[in-house]
Amino acid sequence: MPTNGKGRLVTWLDDAYSMERALEHLLEQHAKDAEGHAEVHERLTRHLEETRRQAETVKGCVEELGGSVSRPKKAFAKFFGAGQAMTNKPLQDTLVKNAIADYAAEHFEIASYRALIDAAEQLGEAEVADKLRPILRQEEDMARFLEQHLPPVVHEQLGQGAS
Numbered sequence: 001m002p003t004n005g006k007g008r009l010v011t012w013l014d015d016a017y018s019m020e021r022a023l024e025h026l027l028e029q030h031a032k033d034a035e036g037h038a039e040v041h042e043r044l045t046r047h048l049e050e051t052r053r054q055a056e057t058v059k060g061c062v063e064e065l066g067g068s069v070s071r072p073k074k075a076f077a078k079f080f081g082a083g084q085a086m087t088n089k090p091l092q093d094t095l096v097k098n099a100i101a102d103y104a105a106e107h108f109e110i111a112s113y114r115a116l117i118d119a120a121e122q123l124g125e126a127e128v129a130d131k132l133r134p135i136l137r138q139e140e141d142m143a144r145f146l147e148q149h150l151p152p153v154v155h156e157q158l159g160q161g162a163s
């Protein structure tokens, strides 16, 4: 395991790659769950495509630094709750839970990319930092969308559950 600065950056980028691959599965599930909500479904699908490209960009950064990505670590899938069956829960609960999980995931990503960009800059890896900045912007955009859409989803589901 490399312990110099560049080695650390490679390890962190490899973790970011695992994170993106885990979120790819999470977003696939959540986009499917939101099929009845056109705007949310469309936005989740768009971010799923962005996420796939982000994983490729991060992989490219790892390779540029002389490393190679490892098989995506299961710990990230677990952490983000990907693969958890929601089928036994009412749909309205699923949509609220998904929105909360996605909101948390985007902020985890924002923190991760801020740390990675900072590390890359400090190590003089300007090209890596330049490739990560657009990813950070995409995560911030997605977090903003979720921030705006969490209250309506909650209100809508509360309304549906009222008796």
Ligand SMILES: [Fe+2]
Pocket: 020, 023, 051, 054, 109, 139
């Ligand atoms: Fe991402």
